[in-house]
Amino acid sequence: MKAEDSQKLIAGKILRGESPLNLEMPFEKLEGFLTLTESFYVRTHFPIPSIHKDAWWLRVEGDVENSFAINYEQLLELASTTIPMTLECAGNNRSFLEPKVKGVQWGLGAVGTAEWTGVPLSILLDRAGMKANASEVILEGADGGMLEDPKSPPGQLKFARSIPIEKARADVLVAYKMNGSDLAPQHGFPVRAIVPGWYAMASIKWLQRIIVTDQPFTGYYQTIDYAYWKRRAEVAELTPLTEMQVKAQIAKPAEGDVVPANSGVRVQGTAWTSNGEITKVELSTDGGSTWNDTNLLGEPKPNAWRLWEFNWQTPAAARTQTLIARATDSLGRTQPVERDRDRGTYMINHLLPIEVEVR
Amino acid sequence: MKAEDSQKLIAGKILRGESPLNLEMPFEKLEGFLTLTESFYVRTHFPIPSIHKDAWWLRVEGDVENSFAINYEQLLELASTTIPMTLECAGNNRSFLEPKVKGVQWGLGAVGTAEWTGVPLSILLDRAGMKANASEVILEGADGGMLEDPKSPPGQLKFARSIPIEKARADVLVAYKMNGSDLAPQHGFPVRAIVPGWYAMASIKWLQRIIVTDQPFTGYYQTIDYAYWKRRAEVAELTPLTEMQVKAQIAKPAEGDVVPANSGVRVQGTAWTSNGEITKVELSTDGGSTWNDTNLLGEPKPNAWRLWEFNWQTPAAARTQTLIARATDSLGRTQPVERDRDRGTYMINHLLPIEVEVR
Numbered sequence A, B: 001m002k003a004e005d006s007q008k009l010i011a012g013k014i015l016r017g018e019s020p021l022n023l024e025m026p027f028e029k030l031e032g033f034l035t036l037t038e039s040f041y042v043r044t045h046f047p048i049p050s051i052h053k054d055a056w057w058l059r060v061e062g063d064v065e066n067s068f069a070i071n072y073e074q075l076l077e078l079a080s081t082t083i084p085m086t087l088e089c090a091g092n093n094r095s096f097l098e099p100k101v102k103g104v105q106w107g108l109g110a111v112g113t114a115e116w117t118g119v120p121l122s123i124l125l126d127r128a129g130m131k132a133n134a135s136e137v138i139l140e141g142a143d144g145g146m147l148e149d150p151k152s153p154p155g156q157l158k159f160a161r162s163i164p165i166e167k168a169r170a171d172v173l174v175a176y177k178m179n180g181s182d183l184a185p186q187h188g189f190p191v192r193a194i195v196p197g198w199y200a201m202a203s204i205k206w207l208q209r210i211i212v213t214d215q216p217f218t219g220y221y222q223t224i225d226y227a228y229w230k231r232r233a234e235v236a237e238l239t240p241l242t243e244m245q246v247k248a249q250i251a252k253p254a255e256g257d258v259v260p261a262n263s264g265v266r267v268q269g270t271a272w273t274s275n276g277e278i279t280k281v282e283l284s285t286d287g288g289s290t291w292n293d294t295n296l297l298g299e300p301k302p303n304a305w306r307l308w309e310f311n312w313q314t315p316a317a318a319r320t321q322t323l324i325a326r327a328t329d330s331l332g333r334t335q336p337v338e339r340d341r342d343r344g345t346y347m348i349n350h351l352l353p354i355e356v357e358v359r
Helices: A072-077 A121-128 A165-170 B072-076 B121-128 B165-170
Strands: A013-018 A021-024 A057-062 A068-071 A081-088 A111-120 A136-145 A157-164 A173-178 A192-194 A207-213 A227-232 A235-240 A247-252 A264-272 A278-284 A306-313 A319-329 A354-358 B013-018 B021-024 B057-062 B068-071 B081-088 B111-120 B136-145 B157-164 B173-178 B192-194 B207-213 B227-232 B235-240 B247-252 B264-272 B278-284 B306-313 B319-329 B354-358
Touching: A057 A121, A068 A072, A068 A121, A072 A173, A081 A173, A081 A192, A111 A121, A111 A264, A121 A165, A121 A173, A121 A207, A136 A165, A157 A165, A157 B235, A235 B157, A247 A278, A264 A278, A264 A319, A278 A306, B057 B121, B068 B072, B068 B121, B072 B173, B081 B173, B081 B192, B111 B121, B111 B264, B121 B165, B121 B173, B121 B207, B136 B165, B157 B165, B247 B278, B264 B278, B264 B319, B278 B306
Parallel strands: A057 A207, B057 B207
Antiparallel strands: A013 A021, A057 A068, A081 A111, A111 A173, A136 A157, A136 A207, A173 A192, A227 A235, A247 A264, A247 A319, A264 A306, A278 A319, A319 A354, B013 B021, B057 B068, B081 B111, B111 B173, B136 B157, B136 B207, B173 B192, B227 B235, B247 B264, B247 B319, B264 B306, B278 B319, B319 B354
8 A cells, every 4th residue: 555655744734735725634643532623634625715703604494494594603502512523535545546546635644533512403403494395404515616527517616415304413513613622714614514424525614504405415516526336226326425434544553664573563543434333443464364353442432433552563574564454343344355446436445455664 | 500510421311420329310301290210310329239139128127016027029919009209319409509518519410200119118017016115217228338437337337217107107118119110220129218208318229127216316327427407596406307398490491501582482490399389489580680480380299399381581682691490389488598508518409590691
């Protein structure tokens, strides 16, 4: 496994694109269960909207009894909750795909865990009063612009995504704090959605509109982009990305690192899934011939990653060793060995070997 | 209005692509209400499947009580019906779009009317017994292959499209004759679907499978291809193409033709719509300043075009005249003046002026 070599760092993060701005955490800098806000990866699709919180309104409309708009001050008066949650870009690990595919060439670090504070979306939906036919909720950001893709709609486009009503009611947050502070501009200031367990494209930043609808939403970022092929009756159907797939990543040592021979080396990483919890992370230090259980640290928390570590007794002689981590969750799901090409450029969770030098 | 000039003719039709084969009728060769099979435009997406009728089976499966397969001989024993129907390619007139867009550069002739003989699809669906949750019917052809589009599903793809249950029951045919003869290979031999009033991509050729389903089908030719952008709550949603849009076309005179000054010149054409009938075709001979009612010929037939003509008294002096035809249907729908860019490369029915030389 080889990420891109020429890496330009911006405030400690790897620059993956300037316009729009895309920044990745060097995953070997993993700090612990929570990722510092300044270390957290940044994914944008358009210029970062400049929104003054006193000028911000969130509209709730569509198939509801009472459309309304709420401002920042009013939102902060509502009951709130704080949860730790892992956000992973749906294209995390893309740079490891062979052959190369289009899209931001993320390595391991388009993932992070933060504490998010916000108002349960269900409170806003209850205030609006959803009609009986409501089936989905579209979340729309203030970020937008024109795309060059001939498959995109003409004119201005806003970033928007939908989630089913059941999910919207269950645990989605309308969040205004990240790790205890106001959201940073690049993380959605003043308000963003947090959709637990789903790839991060669903956690709409710069949230400005919530549209309740009675039919499947088929916007650009739900169909042409951020979708994959699912087979039914032997026919491939275009399907919006939703839940994160079970995955373990090795943070330390990193690809190409040199570790001492005949020593105890602590291998560390994280593992996550959705709709379940990580029950096992195995590590192979011999390219997958044998596997060892690692130690899971802390307590499991829903939709947040879990740290793991393993004390590796390195061989006595100098050689290249191939390390592979493999997670399994409480639903028995584990990581595939081979890439499923129906997933296109997304949902990359097959096993990713790394090589380290024992000297 | 200027179609492409360099036109290679194959058996009297304009070659628009060799592999896959795409052939257009020169629209000025309009023969009458019915289009001869050898004049009929040909649209293919893959090599034409070579199917022996004794080896052909049609499977009916999915959300049904009794899946079954039927062969050619058995199909011909069922009750059949014969209807005239217009088929128009969803990209007909594409060569007139400015700026140029990708896709087969059809002029006016990717449209034709034939008599189709076949078994009502409802008979086959009744035999299978649809489950209560059934909402759509997927029609799959034997034509398929690999696409280069990175947005396409990996591996082999078959051409497939869906129609709602109500439409499937109403008037769709499983057709085996065109203009009284067995289907030609390029028109779907041995059996194709005929979906009245819809753009022709729905009238699946080389039909081999009918899959009843309980959810919206999102196959490649229903989403990435053959779809357009429909706005709802100011948000563009990717929407499968369905019904043909109201349209009149001038067959004679054609663009650039020379007509005698101070004479009676017969202007002829066709007009069609779906879910309604053509009630009026107007013709302007002065670039849209004034409009004249034309004579509609014959009787209206559902989902088939109607011929029209107008006796044009040409001016006394030599000049260039701009002719425009405009159809209106029984639902009051008429042709827009300007192109709606949300339609992308499809559903082209805005007014198309042609220029003729009066001498």
